[in-house]
Amino acid sequence: MPKKIPENKHGQNETELQSTIDKLNKMLANVLTYISDEEVEVIDFEYLLDHTDGLRQWWNEYQEANRKKLEDEIKKSLKNLSIKELKEINDKIKSRE
Numbered sequence: 001m002p003k004k005i006p007e008n009k010h011g012q013n014e015t016e017l018q019s020t021i022d023k024l025n026k027m028l029a030n031v032l033t034y035i036s037d038e039e040v041e042v043i044d045f046e047y048l049l050d051h052t053d054g055l056r057q058w059w060n061e062y063q064e065a066n067r068k069k070l071e072d073e074i075k076k077s078l079k080n081l082s083i084k085e086l087k088e089i090n091d092k093i094k095s096r097e
Contacts, residue, residue: 027055 012020030052035043049056078086 023054024058027052027058031055 031048034048049059
């Protein structure tokens with residue numbers, strides 16, 4: 001019976017993990033090359049997302065993961081707010097709908 005390759009907390013084995021690391025290294029190198037270019041006067045974030053392979057998908061996934069963390073932090077902090085503060089937040093939410 002073949003030996004099972006251990007997986008990390010994201011369900012990746014060593015080969016997949018190394019592939020992910022390589023992709024992230026390539027994205028980082030592309031971003032650093034762009035922002036260190038002396039001819040670039042203003043950093044265009046959308047340009048980076050459009051012209052760096054895989055960066056937009058990574059950014060979207062990162063934002064979604066961070067959103068859940070932010071939502072959890074907000075939920076925990078609600079317990080410490082007064083009724084007045086909660087009503088103010090509720091009014092802001094309703095005005096956006």
